[in-house]
Amino acid sequence: MEVHRDDEGSKIGMWLFLFTEMVLFSxxxxxxxxxxxxxxxxxHQAAAHLxxxxxxxxxxxxxxxxxxxxxxxxxxxxxxxxxxxxxxxxTVVLGLVFLVNKYFExxxxxxxxxxxxxxxxxxxxxxxxxxxxxxxxxxxLHALHIVIGLVFIGFVIWYIAKDRITHDNFxxxxxxxxxxxxxxxIWIFLFPLFxxxx
Amino acid sequence: xxSEPKHASEPSYLEYKGKHKGILAxxxxxxxxxxxxxxxxxxxxxxxxxxxxxxxxKLELIAPGKTIMEAQMYNxxxxxxxxxxIFVIVIPGLPAVFGNFFLPIMIGAKDVAFPRLNxxxxxxxxxxIILVLIALFTGDGPPDTGWTFYAPYSFKTAGNMLPAVFGxxxxxxxxxxxxxxxxxxxxxxxxxxxxxxxxxIFPWTLYGTAWIQLLxxxxxxxxxxxxxxxRLFNIGFxxxxxxxxxxxxxxxxxxxxxxxxxIMILPAMGAISEIIPTFARKEIFGYxxxxxxxxxxxxxxxxxxxxxxxxxxxxxxxxxAFSILTFLVAIPSAIKVFNWISTLYKGSxxxxxxxxxxxxxxxxxxxxxxxxxxQGAVAINVHVHDTHFIVAHFxxxxxxxxxxxxxxxxxxxxxKIWGRMYDAAxxxxxxxxxxxxxxxxxxxxxxxxxxxxxxxxxxYDESFHGGNILSSLGAIIMxxxxxxxxxxxxxxxxxxxxxxxxxxGGRGLEWKIPSPPPLENFDxxxxxx
Amino acid sequence: xxxxxxxxxxxxxxxIILAILILMTGISVAVTxxxxxxxxxxxxxxxxxxxxxxxxxxxxxxxxxxxxxxxMAVGVFLMIGVVIFVTFLDYLFR
Numbered sequence: 001m002e003v004h005r006d007d008e009g010s011k012i013g014m015w016l017f018l019f020t021e022m023v024l025f026s027x028x029x030x031x032x033x034x035x036x037x038x039x040x041x042x043x044h045q046a047a048a049h050l051x052x053x054x055x056x057x058x059x060x061x062x063x064x065x066x067x068x069x070x071x072x073x074x075x076x077x078x079x080x081x082x083x084x085x086x087x088x089x090x091t092v093v094l095g096l097v098f099l100v101n102k103y104f105e106x107x108x109x110x111x112x113x114x115x116x117x118x119x120x121x122x123x124x125x126x127x128x129x130x131x132x133x134x135x136x137x138x139x140x141l142h143a144l145h146i147v148i149g150l151v152f153i154g155f156v157i158w159y160i161a162k163d164r165i166t167h168d169n170f171x172x173x174x175x176x177x178x179x180x181x182x183x184x185x186i187w188i189f190l191f192p193l194f195x196x197x198x
Numbered sequence: 199x200x201s202e203p204k205h206a207s208e209p210s211y212l213e214y215k216g217k218h219k220g221i222l223a224x225x226x227x228x229x230x231x232x233x234x235x236x237x238x239x240x241x242x243x244x245x246x247x248x249x250x251x252x253x254x255x256k257l258e259l260i261a262p263g264k265t266i267m268e269a270q271m272y273n274x275x276x277x278x279x280x281x282x283x284i285f286v287i288v289i290p291g292l293p294a295v296f297g298n299f300f301l302p303i304m305i306g307a308k309d310v311a312f313p314r315l316n317x318x319x320x321x322x323x324x325x326x327i328i329l330v331l332i333a334l335f336t337g338d339g340p341p342d343t344g345w346t347f348y349a350p351y352s353f354k355t356a357g358n359m360l361p362a363v364f365g366x367x368x369x370x371x372x373x374x375x376x377x378x379x380x381x382x383x384x385x386x387x388x389x390x391x392x393x394x395x396x397x398x399i400f401p402w403t404l405y406g407t408a409w410i411q412l413l414x415x416x417x418x419x420x421x422x423x424x425x426x427x428x429r430l431f432n433i434g435f436x437x438x439x440x441x442x443x444x445x446x447x448x449x450x451x452x453x454x455x456x457x458x459x460x461i462m463i464l465p466a467m468g469a470i471s472e473i474i475p476t477f478a479r480k481e482i483f484g485y486x487x488x489x490x491x492x493x494x495x496x497x498x499x500x501x502x503x504x505x506x507x508x509x510x511x512x513x514x515x516x517x518x519a520f521s522i523l524t525f526l527v528a529i530p531s532a533i534k535v536f537n538w539i540s541t542l543y544k545g546s547x548x549x550x551x552x553x554x555x556x557x558x559x560x561x562x563x564x565x566x567x568x569x570x571x572x573q574g575a576v577a578i579n580v581h582v583h584d585t586h587f588i589v590a591h592f593x594x595x596x597x598x599x600x601x602x603x604x605x606x607x608x609x610x611x612x613x614k615i616w617g618r619m620y621d622a623a624x625x626x627x628x629x630x631x632x633x634x635x636x637x638x639x640x641x642x643x644x645x646x647x648x649x650x651x652x653x654x655x656x657x658y659d660e661s662f663h664g665g666n667i668l669s670s671l672g673a674i675i676m677x678x679x680x681x682x683x684x685x686x687x688x689x690x691x692x693x694x695x696x697x698x699x700x701x702x703g704g705r706g707l708e709w710k711i712p713s714p715p716p717l718e719n720f721d722x723x724x725x726x727x
Numbered sequence: 728x729x730x731x732x733x734x735x736x737x738x739x740x741x742x743i744i745l746a747i748l749i750l751m752t753g754i755s756v757a758v759t760x761x762x763x764x765x766x767x768x769x770x771x772x773x774x775x776x777x778x779x780x781x782x783x784x785x786x787x788x789x790x791x792x793x794x795x796x797x798x799m800a801v802g803v804f805l806m807i808g809v810v811i812f813v814t815f816l817d818y819l820f821r
Contacts, residue, residue: 008793009311009386015796016378019803020416026807027420027450031435033811034446034818052756059752067745070736070786077735117432126434126441133433137424181786188778191752192771196759413806449814500806501813513820519813 007171014175018182021145025186028138032193035130042127047197049114050135051105055195058101059187065094066184069153069177079167081160088157091180095150102143106136135194142190145183152176210617210714225320228313231715234299235615236320237290242684244286244327249677251279256639256673259666262658272656273342274357278334280345281362285369286327288600289458292465293411294323294376296607297404299615301380303708303715304398306389306724311382319375322368329365333358344654346455349436349447353428360429367422370415373461377411380404389707391726395489398706399482402489403468406496410457410464414500418454421447445510452503460499462596464492466603467534470556473610474538476704477553478545484537491530491537498527508579517576524574531567535560550702551625555606558633562602566594569644584654587647593640605629605683612687613697617714620690628682635676642669734791744785751778 036043072087109132113120116133156176159165165173209215211231218226224236255275258265267275298316302309310316334340337358343351347366352359384405388397425447427433434440436447475482482488504512504520512520538560547553569591573579582588612620642665647653651662658666700709711719755774759767784790789797 006311006386009382011792012385012796013312013315013378013382015799016381016412019799020374020378020412022803023413023807024416024420026810027417027453030450030811030814031424031446034443034814035435035441037815037818038443039441056752056756060749063745063748063752066782066786067741070741071738074736074738074741116427116434122440129434129440130442133427133435137427137433137435141423178787181782184786185779185782188775188782192755192759192775196755196771197768413803445817449817453810453814501809504813504817511821512817515820516813516817519816 007174010171010175011178014178018178021182021186025138025141028134028141029189029193032134032138035127035134039127039130042125043131044197046124046128046131047194049109050195052195054101054105055191058098059191061094061098061101062184062187065091065098066181068094069180073170073174073177076160076165076170076173077167081163085157085160088153088160092150092153092157095146095153099143099146102139106139138190139194142183142186145186149176149180149183152179208716208718210712211717212617212714214717226317228309228317229717230298230302230309230313230316231615233316233320234295234297237294237298237323240320240324240327241287241290241295244282248279248282248287249680251275251282253673253677255279256670258656259658260670261666262660262663264656267656269656270339270342273344273654274340276654277341277344281330281341281366283596284345284458285366286330288462288596289369289373290323290376291462291600292469292604292607293380293404293407293461294320295604296400296469296611297376297380297407297465300611300708301383301401301404302387303711303719304401304706305384305387305392306707306720306726307383307387308718308720308723310379311386312379315375316379319372319379322375323372326365326367326369326372329361329368333360333362333365336361346451347422347425348451349425349428349442349444350438352425353437360426363422363425363429367419370419370422373411374415377408377415380408381412384408389724389726395486396726399471399485399488399492400465400468403464403471403492406492407461407464410461410496410499414454414457414461417450418458421450421454424450445507445512448507448510449503452506456503456506457496457499459592459595460495462600464495466559466600467492469603469607469610470538470559471534472704472706473552473556473606474541476610476702477548477550477556478542479548479703480541480545481705482537483540483543484533487533488537491533494530495527498523498530502527505574505579508576509583521574521576525571528567528571528574535564535567548702550609551620551622551629552606552610552702554626554629555602555609558629559599559602559606562594562598562636566591566598570595582647584652585647586643586651586653589653590640590643590647593643598636598640605632608687610702611708612690613701614708614713614715616691616694617697617712618690618692618694619697619701620694621686624682624686628679628686630679631682632676632679635672635674635679638672639669639676640672642666642672734788736785736788736791740785744781748778748781 068087069091072084072091075081075084075087109115114132115121116129116136121129121132153176156165156173159172211229214229216223216227224232227233254266255272258267258272258275298310338356340357341347341359341362342355342357343359347359347363352363384397384401424433424435428436432440434442436442436444438444471482471488502520502523504516505524508517508520538556569587573582573588573591609620609625612618646662646665646669649662649665651658651665697713699712701713702709707724708715710724751774755771758770758774761767763770783800789800
């Protein structure tokens with residue numbers, strides 16, 4: 001069978017996949033909004049425990065990484081392989097920094113006995129249990145998506161190095177960009193919901 | 199209307215020899231036709247399992263009190279019957295079998311857009327089944343929650359829920375991949391000249407179905423992950439003891455599982471819309487209305503989930519809204535019934551097995567659909583909620599609808615798939631036995647439910663005995679009919695008389711190519727004028 | 728099929744968008760430090776929505792791609808919105 005290549009088709013496929021990801025997270029947003037509505041005061045208090053500065057830094061890191069991967073796609077089209085590789089490496093580094101920050105943030109909370117199922121958390125009351133349950137579940141699932149995205153970008157870097165992605169065949173590269181922007185998009189909503197609305 | 203593609207003497211997809219041999223030539227094949235048959239064989243094998251579990255339940259209910267199993271065993275049996283029938287058989291059902299096999303052919307393509315992804319979704323499907331099976335044979339006993347996994351029981355029970363929950367999650371993922379593949383295929387691979395409104399009805403219904411698969415399935419995915427989170431980490435989302443709301447679980451579960459009903463029924467309607475015009479020897483009546491109602495069902499069906507929860511303690515406003523939305527979704531379904539009947543009107547009807555199935559489909563679908571409307575009214579719903587009335591209703595839709603359409607499609611496309619004719623006399627005999635068995639199995643349940651017999655109990659009051667005897671006898675008759683049908687099909691696939699390219703005088707592209715189709719379907723991509 | 732007719736977006740555009748996004752992040756942090764109750768929540772979510780629109784339109788190329796992608800994306804967001812609305816028909820009136 002002849003090799004069938006359809007970049008537009010694979011882009012539609014990627015977008016459809018992103019839609020399923022959005023719906024996946026929207027299930028959690030429904031849970032969040034219902035429990036916020038039912039436990040307004042407790043959510044208000046609990047959110048104050050999170051470090052706004054750290055959250056802001058992580059937001060800026062992710063936004064910047066989104067810009068670098070978008071630029072790398074322009075670079076590959078300009079046939080500037082080295083710039084593309086540098087920009088993608090920058091994206092990976094920024095993603096890793098985000099995860100390291102997340103690690104310290106979670107570690108600090110767990111150190112204070114705030115984690116699902118803990119006695120300390122249960123003693124704070126129902127609203128806090130739900131808030132932190134959602135916090136761990138949603139940021140955890142988001143972090144998992146970052147890890148998957150980093151692996152995906154790792155493959156793209158390797159393909160570019162091997163010249164399997166070039167200026168006239170970069171559909172995989174473009175799709176990795178779309179995936180990474182989705183991760184950014186979700187964080188844009190997670191950030192105000194958990195850190196800002198206090 | 200359609201330019202005749204040239205017929206070559208290349209081997210059919212059944213005889214084609216690739217780089218793998220034996221069973222590997224099938225389970226590693228990216229040919230959409232072979233993948234369709236892989237799904238068919240898997241689904242039919244599990245149909246035997248699911249039907250056996252159903253028969254065991256009917257035998258238990260043949261007399262009050264313990265007949266053949268204890269209460270706990272009965273709970274496990276209906277749970278497994280539900281999980282297997284819904285997630286393993288009916289949801290993949292028509293799209294995965296006939297969609298895979300015929301979608302590319304009907305739109306004039308050589309394969310789906312992503313053939314390797316297509317094979318992957320079959321493997322993911324098998325992985326999901328294995329997880330469900332692990333739940334059966336390991337841990338502290340099989341799941342006993344019913345297929346709905348309602349919280350908080352689903353994370354309090356000692357039954358082995360985690361593998362079952364992950365299994366359902368993985369099966370959902372397979373369903374998403376199939377849907378994604380179909381949407382891209384329909385957008386990108388239609389033959390030149392096949393504009394959207396020239397596309398046959400079956401691909402249209404697959405398109406609507408694929409969107410539901412894509413946009414509803416992730417909700418059950420995340421919900422099942424949350425249930426897993428409850429069991430593993432005690433996150434408390436649905437645990438009233440920690441401030442969670444079990445009704446929210448029901449909302450999330452039905453946000454997927456109601457649209458899932460349309461995943462089951464839309465392709466069934468599509469298959470019926472192919473069968474009826476062929477055997478009435480007419481174009482389908484009101485093509486645009488059939489297409490429009492397909493999309494309308496897919497869309498409105500998304501917002502009616504609350505009618506499964508009328509007695510859960512929702513607000514009055516929600517009851518009102520869901521009741522109205524439920525009535526709305528009946529309109530496009532009824533439009534389709536009118537279209538089928540009008541297609542038959544003044545047609546030059548040729549009575550063949552697929553048409554028998556299609557006509558009985560309309561009959562049982564009407565009963566199932568109208569009893570559904572009754573339950574859309576809150577007052578009646580409160581009375582019949584969780585009774586055998588509900589069991590009868592959804593079996594009329596899911597089994598009488600999807601199941602009958604599946605068997606109809608099976609006979610309709612049988613000559614194309616295997617290049618042989620089935621034995622019509624046996625096929626018709628099987629159908630009439632099955633149909634009688636079906637009606638006597640599920641018909642009495644309407645009556646029992648109205649009398650107040652609850653579902654999901656292994657025991658019942660003496661006053662319900664008569665109806666249950668009839669129902670259990672119906673189950674035995676129906677199973678006998680199913681055996682006649684399946685044995686006849688297997689025999690005919692091996693020994694039937696060779697089929698011509700177009701045994702029915704069908705109009706679609708699938709009838710323009712040899713039976714069975716060659717590996718690449720078309721020598722040259724057909725051009726639709 | 729037009730496999731290589733892509734619009735190349737200059738670096739400058741992405742950098743400008745990044746600057747706007749960071750600015751908006753700063754604004755939303757600043758605004759939410761003042762407690763205005765419901766208005767705070769509304770402003771924070773509105774800014775998040777505008778930010779995500781920028782990401783979708785520029786970073787994800789909706790502006791430069793076939794209109795079909797935009798239509799699908801808007802449709803999916805509307806659907807999610809309606810599902811949340813219908814769910815709240817229960818909780819708001821319970």
